Amino acid sequence: xxxxxxxxxxxxxxxxxxxxxxxxxxxxxxxxxxxxxxxxxxxxxxxxxxxxxxxxxxxxxxxxxxxxxxxxxxxxxxxxxxxxxxxxxxxxxxxxxxxxxxxxxxxxxxxxxxxxxxxxxxxxxxxxxxxxxxxxxxxxxxxxxxxxxxxxxxxxxxxxxxxxxxxxxxxxxxxxxxxxxxxxxxxxxxxxxxxxxxxxxxxxxxxxxxxxxxxxx
Amino acid sequence: xxxxxxxxxxxxxxxxxxxxxxxxxxxxxxxxxxxxxxxxxxxxxxxxxxxxxxxxxxxxxxxxxxxxxxxxxxxxxxxxxxxxxxxxxxxxxxxxxxxxxxxxxxxxxxxxxxxxxxxxxxxxxxxxxxxxxxxxxxxxxxxxxxxxxxxxxxxxxxxxxxxxxxxxxxxxxxxxxxxxxxxxxxxxxxxxxxxxxxxxxxxxxxxxxxxxxxxxx
DNA sequence: TAGATTGTTAATCGATTAACAATC
DNA sequence: TAGATTGTTAATCGATTAACAATC
Numbered sequence: 013x014x015x016x017x018x019x020x021x022x023x024x025x026x027x028x029x030x031x032x033x034x035x036x037x038x039x040x041x042x043x044x045x046x047x048x049x050x051x052x053x054x055x056x057x058x059x060x061x062x063x064x065x066x067x068x069x070x071x072x073x074x075x076x077x078x079x080x081x082x083x084x085x086x087x088x089x090x091x092x093x094x095x096x097x098x099x100x101x102x103x104x105x106x107x108x109x110x111x112x113x114x115x116x117x118x119x120x121x122x123x124x125x126x127x128x129x130x131x132x133x134x135x136x137x138x139x140x141x142x143x144x145x146x147x148x149x150x151x152x153x154x155x156x157x158x159x160x161x162x163x164x165x166x167x168x169x170x171x172x173x174x175x176x177x178x179x180x181x182x183x184x185x186x187x188x189x190x191x192x193x194x195x196x197x198x199x200x201x202x203x204x205x206x207x208x209x210x211x212x213x214x215x216x217x218x219x220x221x222x223x224x225x226x227x228x229x
Numbered sequence: 230x231x232x233x234x235x236x237x238x239x240x241x242x243x244x245x246x247x248x249x250x251x252x253x254x255x256x257x258x259x260x261x262x263x264x265x266x267x268x269x270x271x272x273x274x275x276x277x278x279x280x281x282x283x284x285x286x287x288x289x290x291x292x293x294x295x296x297x298x299x300x301x302x303x304x305x306x307x308x309x310x311x312x313x314x315x316x317x318x319x320x321x322x323x324x325x326x327x328x329x330x331x332x333x334x335x336x337x338x339x340x341x342x343x344x345x346x347x348x349x350x351x352x353x354x355x356x357x358x359x360x361x362x363x364x365x366x367x368x369x370x371x372x373x374x375x376x377x378x379x380x381x382x383x384x385x386x387x388x389x390x391x392x393x394x395x396x397x398x399x400x401x402x403x404x405x406x407x408x409x410x411x412x413x414x415x416x417x418x419x420x421x422x423x424x425x426x427x428x429x430x431x432x433x434x435x436x437x438x439x440x441x442x443x444x445x446x
Numbered sequence: 447t448a449g450a451t452t453g454t455t456a457a458t459c460g461a462t463t464a465a466c467a468a469t470c
Numbered sequence: 471t472a473g474a475t476t477g478t479t480a481a482t483c484g485a486t487t488a489a490c491a492a493t494c
Contacts (some may be wrong), residue, residue: 026436105326115412195332219243
C-alpha cells in the first residue's frame with residue numbers, strides 16, 4: 013500500500029533537497045528542522061510534519077537529522093537515485109539553454125537528444141565536448157524513442173503555434189511526462205490516463221508576480 | 230475591504246484567461262463553465278465557485294458568460310489592463326529567449342531592457358526592428374531603475390553562482406517582484422516585507438514530472 | 447540539569463466538491 | 471415546456487499550524 017504524495021509535498025521535498033545541496037555540510041553533520049526553515053522558508057512544523065507523513069524518522073533530539081541519511085531519504089522519494097533521461101523538443105534558444113542547464117547534472121537528469129525541424133540545426137551537436145547532444149529531426153522522434161525505451165520525459169520548447177500538435181505526437185510515441193514551456197495550456201485527451209503534463213510554468217509565474225505587484229498587503 | 234486572493238486562484242484565473250484567448254470567440258459569444266472545464270481541466274464547479282468568490286456575476290442561465298465581459302473581469306483581476314514593465318537580468322540564452330517571449334505581447338507585459346556583465350553583450354540591442362531592447366551593464370541597474378520608476382519587476386536569468394548576489398542587488402535598488410529562473414532557492418531577507426520572489430519554477434517542474442513518472446497510479 | 451529538538455496528535459484553517467433552487 | 475446553466479450554500483476533504491510529551 014503506497015500512499016500517494018501530493019505535488020505540494022513533492023515541491024517541498026525538492027526544497028529540502030536543494031537546501032541540503034546549498035548548505036554543503038559534511039555528511040556526518042546534522043541539520044535541524046529550524047535550520048531547514050531558515051533556508052527554505054517552510055516552517056519547522058511543516059518540515060517535521062512532512063517527514064512524519066513520509067516515514068522519515070531519522071531525527072535525533074537536540075541535534076536534528078544527519079545530512080547523509082536525510083539526503084538518502086529525500087533522493088529516494090524524489091527518485092533522484094534512479095535518474096531520468098529526457099529529450100528536448102525544440103532546439104531554439106530556450107531548448108538550447110535548457111540542454112546545458114546546471115540543475116541537470118547534480119540532480120541526475122540527462123538530456124540525451126534535442127529535436128527540431130530547422131534544417132540548419134538538424135545534424136549538428138550542442139554542448140560541451142564529451143557531453144555533446146545531437147539535434148535530430150522531429151520526424152526521427154518515433155524511431156529514437158523506440159530505440160531508447162528509457163526515455164519517457166520530454167521538455168517541450170517549440171513555438172506556441174506548434175505546441176499542441178507536437179505534444180500530441182509525443183504522446184502518440186509513448187512519452188509519459190511532458191513539461192510544456194510554451195505559454196499555452198496544452199490539453200491531454202481525456203482518454204489518455206497515464207501521461208503527465210506540467211503546463212506553462214513560466215506564464216503562470218509571470219501572472220502571479222504581476223498580480224502581487226499590484227496587490228501588496 | 231479588499232479580500233486577498235490566493236495564488237492558487239490567480240493561477241486558475243490565468244487559465245481561464247488563456248482559455249478565452251485560445252477559443253478566440255467573437256466578443257458577443259457566450260462561454261459556459263462546462264466549456265471552460267473542457268479547456269482548462271478545472272471543474273465547472275470550481276469555475277463557478279471562483280467567479281462567485283471574486284464577485285464575477287455576469288452569467289446568464291442556459292448560456293454562460295459573455296466573452297467580452299468575462300475578458301474584462303479577468304483582465305481586471307490579473308491587472309492585465311495596467312500592464313507591467315519588466316527587465317531581464319542576465320542576457321544569456323534564457324534571457325534572450327524570454328525577451329522575445331510571445332506571451333508578453335498579448336498579456337501587456339513589456340520588456341524594457343536587459344542587463345549583463347559580458348562586455349561583448351553590453352551595448353548591443355536585441356529584438357525585432359521597432360522593438361529593440363538595449364543590453365546594459367549590470368552596474369547601470371541603479372541608475373536605470375531610478376530613471377524608470379515604473380519598472381518594478383525583474384526576471385532573473387543569471388547563472389546559479391551569481392543569482393543570490395544579483396537578487397540582493399535588485400532588492401537594494403527597489404525592485405518589488407522577481408522571478409528566479411536559476412535552479413536555486415533564493416532567500417529574501419526576513420526584514421524585507423514587500424518583495425515577492427517566485428523561485429525556481431523550472432526546477433520544481435522537473436522534480437514533479439520525474440516523481441510522477443515513477444509513481445503513476 | 448536545563449534547553450533544544452524530535453515525533454505525533456489534535457485543532458484550525460482553507461480549498462474543493464457536491465448539491466440544488468432559481469430561471470432563462 | 472424541458473433542459474441547461476447559473477449563483478450560492480453546505481458538506482467534505484485535505485493541508486497547515488499549534489501544542490506538547492518524550493528525550494537526548
